[in-house]
Amino acid sequence: MSTLEIKDLQVSVETEDGPKEILKGVTLTIKDGETHAIMGPNGSGKSTTAYSIAGHPKYTITGGEVLLDGEDVLAMSVDERARAGLFLAMQYPVEVPGVSMANFLRTAKTALDGEAPKLRTWVKDVNGALERMNLDTQFSQRSVNEGFSGGEKKRAEIAQLDLLDPKLAILDEIDSGLDIDALKVVSEGINRFAERDGKGVLLITHYTRILRYVKPDVVHVFVDGRVAESGGPELADELEANGYDKYVKAAAAQA
Amino acid sequence: MTVTDAARDTVAAALESDRVESHLNPPPSYDLADHPLPTGREEVWRFTPLKRLRGLLDGEASTGSLTWDTTIPAGASLTEISPEEARALELAPNERPAALAAELSGSARLVDVPADTRVEEPIVLRLTGGSVDDLVHGRMVYRFGAHSEATVVLVHEGSARYNAISTFLVGDGAKVTVLTLQDWADDAVHLGRDSIRVGRDASVKHASISFGGDVVRLHANVEYAGPGGEAELLGLYYADAGQHLEHRLFADHNAPKTKSNVNYKGALQGTGAHTVWIGNVLIRKVAEGIETYEENRNLVLTDGCQADSVPNLEIETGEIEGAGHASATARFDDEQLFYLKSRGVSETEARRLVLHGFFSELIRKVDVPSLEERLTATVEAELAKTVTSGSSAAALEA
Ligand SMILES: Nc1ncnc2c1ncn2[C@@H]1O[C@H](COP(=O)(O)OP(=O)(O)OP(=O)(O)O)[C@@H](O)[C@H]1O
Numbered sequence: 001m002s003t004l005e006i007k008d009l010q011v012s013v014e015t016e017d018g019p020k021e022i023l024k025g026v027t028l029t030i031k032d033g034e035t036h037a038i039m040g041p042n043g044s045g046k047s048t049t050a051y052s053i054a055g056h057p058k059y060t061i062t063g064g065e066v067l068l069d070g071e072d073v074l075a076m077s078v079d080e081r082a083r084a085g086l087f088l089a090m091q092y093p094v095e096v097p098g099v100s101m102a103n104f105l106r107t108a109k110t111a112l113d114g115e116a117p118k119l120r121t122w123v124k125d126v127n128g129a130l131e132r133m134n135l136d137t138q139f140s141q142r143s144v145n146e147g148f149s150g151g152e153k154k155r156a157e158i159a160q161l162d163l164l165d166p167k168l169a170i171l172d173e174i175d176s177g178l179d180i181d182a183l184k185v186v187s188e189g190i191n192r193f194a195e196r197d198g199k200g201v202l203l204i205t206h207y208t209r210i211l212r213y214v215k216p217d218v219v220h221v222f223v224d225g226r227v228a229e230s231g232g233p234e235l236a237d238e239l240e241a242n243g244y245d246k247y248v249k250a251a252a253a254q255a
Numbered sequence: 256m257t258v259t260d261a262a263r264d265t266v267a268a269a270l271e272s273d274r275v276e277s278h279l280n281p282p283p284s285y286d287l288a289d290h291p292l293p294t295g296r297e298e299v300w301r302f303t304p305l306k307r308l309r310g311l312l313d314g315e316a317s318t319g320s321l322t323w324d325t326t327i328p329a330g331a332s333l334t335e336i337s338p339e340e341a342r343a344l345e346l347a348p349n350e351r352p353a354a355l356a357a358e359l360s361g362s363a364r365l366v367d368v369p370a371d372t373r374v375e376e377p378i379v380l381r382l383t384g385g386s387v388d389d390l391v392h393g394r395m396v397y398r399f400g401a402h403s404e405a406t407v408v409l410v411h412e413g414s415a416r417y418n419a420i421s422t423f424l425v426g427d428g429a430k431v432t433v434l435t436l437q438d439w440a441d442d443a444v445h446l447g448r449d450s451i452r453v454g455r456d457a458s459v460k461h462a463s464i465s466f467g468g469d470v471v472r473l474h475a476n477v478e479y480a481g482p483g484g485e486a487e488l489l490g491l492y493y494a495d496a497g498q499h500l501e502h503r504l505f506a507d508h509n510a511p512k513t514k515s516n517v518n519y520k521g522a523l524q525g526t527g528a529h530t531v532w533i534g535n536v537l538i539r540k541v542a543e544g545i546e547t548y549e550e551n552r553n554l555v556l557t558d559g560c561q562a563d564s565v566p567n568l569e570i571e572t573g574e575i576e577g578a579g580h581a582s583a584t585a586r587f588d589d590e591q592l593f594y595l596k597s598r599g600v601s602e603t604e605a606r607r608l609v610l611h612g613f614f615s616e617l618i619r620k621v622d623v624p625s626l627e628e629r630l631t632a633t634v635e636a637e638l639a640k641t642v643t644s645g646s647s648a649a650a651l652e653a
């Protein structure tokens with residue numbers, strides 16, 4: 001099972017001139033087995049939504065709720081959220097010098113499962129996940145994300161998704177910086193995950209090209225810290241043709 | 256001022272290559288009158304808590320000694336030599352503790368590796384002190400013949416007030432690794448000076464690893480006997496509450512085409528943990544085509560710590576291949592911790608991973624297999640202290 005309910009989520013960040021409101025009441029529900037896409041102009045609050053759900057300390061929740069299978073996500077620490085089944089693939093994955101991918105992945109898997117993975121199968125699993133992302137198995141010996149190219153970082157995020165097997169994956173611009181072959185590989189990775197039982201995907205993107213490979217059930221348009229419109233996959237095509245102008249103007253008129 | 260023959264040689268050499276007066280590296284002399292008791296206001300002493308040296312600079316004679324437990328593999332030898340013999344070999348002291356150690360230590364010890372000899376196993380000297388009441392002056396010379404290869408591991412344990420002068424003479428084309436581990440008990444006081452002369456086309460790696468002791472203040476100095484020499488000066492330190500760990504480096508590029516690479520990393524935790532790193536590099540006029548890089552990174556794990564880090568680069572020739580330095584002191588990177596935690600790893604474990612990563616590259620570089628396990632274990636034990644101590648985590652959150 002995996003149902004993510006975001007209800008009237010309001011978030012602000014600390015700035016030099018005091019708190020600034022970024023999310024002004026985001027509401028959406030991802031039902032079991034669904035894939036949702038979020039599109040919207042720069043600065044509309046897409047990453048803020050993703051990071052707030054994952055629990056990044058920079059963001060202050062000022063209102064609303066986030067429930068994963070009915071459990072209050074916002075009351076949990078960052079690692080508890082991950083153990084509850086949340087996974088965030090970051091727009092800019094962080095480098096951790098001196099910590100090998102192998103060590104990191106084993107530590108994470110152990111934390112998630114409450115026991116160390118079986119040595120015999122684990123190495124095979126790690127190598128398999130890397131290979132499916134067209135990453136040389138040597139990557140497991142490299143420091144986490146250190147010196148990875150932009151595209152390699154994104155592929156490594158999906159390799160982690162494959163191995164760590166959460167309930168709900170939030171993918172923030174996983175498609176940016178990918179060449180066409182990598183885009184296919186990454187999309188296949190997302191689809192393989194989405195096809196497993198009881199998974200959900202929230203895909204944040206600027207481009208419809210990934211939506212040719214990863215079919216969303218629902219598309220949301222984000223404008224100025226809110227969901228301005230939701231619809232089926234055809235909404236993405238409409239955005240591709242006409243841009244966000246209509247929604248931005250409507251939001252401005254309302255403000 | 257009485258200038259000894261050995262010192263006169265050095266001074267003459269310095270004069271030849273255009274003498275440089277640097278208050279950070281005063282001229283060598285065995286005469287104690289040239290090294291008055293510091294007041295604490297001197298540039299070279301201003302970081303050091305003189306009161307906590309427990310009279311180690313007073314010049315009190317002592318017959319105290321550390322217990323030596325040694326492993327001398329085939330090819331190497333360890334002998335006792337007279338003060339006169341030591342003086343004929345060693346690089347002269349240029350500050351008070353080293354001059355005192357030379358004056359008061361009585362006999363000295365010589366580790367000798369003949370030319371063209373490859374000593375397979377590390378030469379291990381394990382020095383143990385009985386109690387902080389023991390006042391001990393030490394004097395050592397390590398001589399590595401031309402084209403020899405050897406590794407020396409020097410371990411300091413137990414407690415003492417220990418003051419030592421050591422000289423490493425690395426022959427032409429020799430390959431030498433020196434690792435000193437300061438694993439003292441909490442109350443030990445240790446002043447040490449390691450001076451290294453790197454022969455033509457020789458390479459030396461000197462690693463200084465300091466965990467224990469109340470006050471530890473160590474010099475690692477490098478100079479070159481000819482062109483083509485390479486020195487890698489590595490350091491790893493971990494200061495707990497109240498500890499003072501000071502490392503002072505000096506790379507004297509007095510010959511062309513020489514290289515120095517300094518890389519020290521430290522972590523600090525607990526109230527009053529204080530580390531000092533001084534990296535002095537001098538590139539003399541003759542030293543054309545040299546390369547030098549020095550780096551010091553500190554990770555401050557709790558409030559109430561102080562990491563002083565001062566790189567100094569004096570350049571007298573424009574004809575160099577490369578010279579640079581970096582110094583940084585940081586707290587845990589929140590983004591790194593967030594990333595790890597977002598994968599389910601607990602706060603404690605995330606900190607452990609980041610710290611482990613911080614030191615791991617350096618431990619790999621030290622590359623003394625027989626000691627690696629102990630080193631990793633000691634780092635892990637130190638890490639365990641931080642990451643499990645709720646107070647330090649709370650201090651960080653505040
Ligand atoms: N510390 C801060 N001070 C001021 N504004 C901030 C701060 N942090 C974030 N913001 C603002 O919050 C808004 C939302 O940012 P967010 O990263 O969520 O946008 P996004 O929709 O992901 O954009 P993009 O498509 O460019 O990735 C932006 O306007 C950003 O400038």
Ligand SMILES: [Mg+2]
Pocket residue numbers: 046047048091172
């Ligand atoms: Mg974004």
